[in-house]
Amino acid sequence: MTDFILQTGATIGILGGGQLGRMLSVAASRLGFKTHIFEPGANPPAGDVAAQVTTAGYDDLGALTDFASAVDVITYEFENIPTEALNHLEKLRPIRPGREALRVSQDRITEKDFLRDLGLQTAPYMAVDTAEDLDRAIAAIGTPAILKTRRFGYDGKGQARLKSPADAANALADMAGAPAILEGFVDFSHEVSVIGARSASGQVSCFDPGENVHRDGILHTTTVPANLTASQRMDAVLLTANILNALEYVGVMGVELFVTPQGLIVNEIAPRVHNSGHWTQNGCVIDQFEQHIRAVAGWPLGDGTRHADVEMLNLIGDDMDKVPEISAEGNAALHLYGKAEVKAGRKMGHVNRIKKSAG
């Protein structure tokens, strides 16, 4: 991939038209870029703020070719893009972040092997393809443990908890024959995440770590500043920079970390803007979405210094009923995704509540 710097009026192609693509489109517009969304589903949220939308499947090579021809660079809002589509697209236009980040993050075993090779701590893990594999993994790792599909998981989907070895058969059935990974239980006090960015020229910048609380496997709140010692905060940022540099990464990445007495344990990495970074929209001059667009466009990174204490609360399903009340709150910034249909478990929006200025 040769170096390039996009000029005002250039077009950024985005694979995926959900809320992350929507907020990436808005950030792109702020820098004078157009966006073109590629999304199989009809009426994607990102389509409301994009110059162009292609509605087609990832197996439609003609549509992929037309899409690539119409854009200057390609990025994505989710990591589970079919490999064949990526192989086709990368012949036509640069893809940022690059293929290596996708290869590593699309498979939980590959990801954990990569992190271990960097000297980072992860939960104990073993690959599980068969009932015999699972018995061996339980014997080695113990319970409680979590069985996850190696690929295509998100928001707690494709996961089964094992309280004891007796749960093995049911958990394996939940995988529906897909290759899986058994992950040992990590005894952590809380979870934090770092939103890191790396520019095409190798400049690295991380946002202040946020502290995450999940409910039913879905992110509930992210709070900054996180409850971390100065040395933990430094560790979190340095290990994120380590990951970004090892992948020669270009763009924004989310790194989820468990905080334990034995140090920080990497839960998972996401090669994209991340729900736990939404607080940056109201806590920083440059947010994670613009930081990603800057990197993808070959620009220098912006100033992501945190200027306020923020709590980000996800609005999921019926939480939309609270919007009238939240809209009248002081120090609260609503971000709604324009999804017409409210469904249980569906991310409909979020609110950033500003607690106080950090200046």
Place this chain on the structure above:
Amino acid sequence: MTDFILQTGATIGILGGGQLGRMLSVAASRLGFKTHIFEPGANPPAGDVAAQVTTAGYDDLGALTDFASAVDVITYEFENIPTEALNHLEKLRPIRPGREALRVSQDRITEKDFLRDLGLQTAPYMAVDTAEDLDRAIAAIGTPAILKTRRFGYDGKGQARLKSPADAANALADMAGAPAILEGFVDFSHEVSVIGARSASGQVSCFDPGENVHRDGILHTTTVPANLTASQRMDAVLLTANILNALEYVGVMGVELFVTPQGLIVNEIAPRVHNSGHWTQNGCVIDQFEQHIRAVAGWPLGDGTRHADVEMLNLIGDDMDKVPEISAEGNAALHLYGKAEVKAGRKMGHVNRIKKSAG
């Protein structure tokens, strides 16, 4: 106009597709709304971030009907919309801000009469239709003075300065036969503006006044906080609220004020978001664009408290050459409008430089 509250997924129609419409569209998306832009010119900047664009003239009643039918409420990014188009549209959908604000602000004489009737100070003025009118006006008001067209002026267009009575003929010729107004010279120390907002339920909120510097008749910088005493600041906010309430206004309005030893003199009002309010994008939790959309949608106003000191610098024409340098600055937020063609005097973007946190 009956009361209504727009729900997520509703569509806001915007007359005008320039940078103000573009930033209004982005703010609308943040609250879950779609936008539909009506604009005679091709490829409007707002079209890049809108769900729909209608390209048609304001005399195309069929296009206006289709546009109105496709939206839930109509607003606008500029005040010089032809009256016939407004007459047609208001039969179909509510227009916010309302017709009275447009009637008053579309004609400089009507505007100044309105302000005087509210007990506010303006520059001395007289209507000028003929050479005889101009002679009488010069005799009454004196020189230096400024001759302006009564309607359709912006960014210093349609204006001629008179240093002495000898300039009368040339100045009148510049009006090209259009009805005009002679405005006396105001000896002011500096100009400030207040961005005020009023909700459909009558809630009023003003952003902190900004101090404006113009170059060649175009806004150059706005700086907050403005150089004002506490009582001047209070006067500025109260007179803006006075104007908003008198018009039963719904939306955001820009009020330009001259600061003089004799008090604040109203230069002009603009019934829309205003260039001198762009600093709010990086100085407040809720910016002027979202405040306008909230009002137009029937929502409560948001929290516009200023949390930082900001200098907004307009990027005009060749200022775009400075973008690479500005993009690497700390504490600087770029906002580019995606206009492909750079022209002298054309507003291409702006940068908000954060000076320090006001918290």
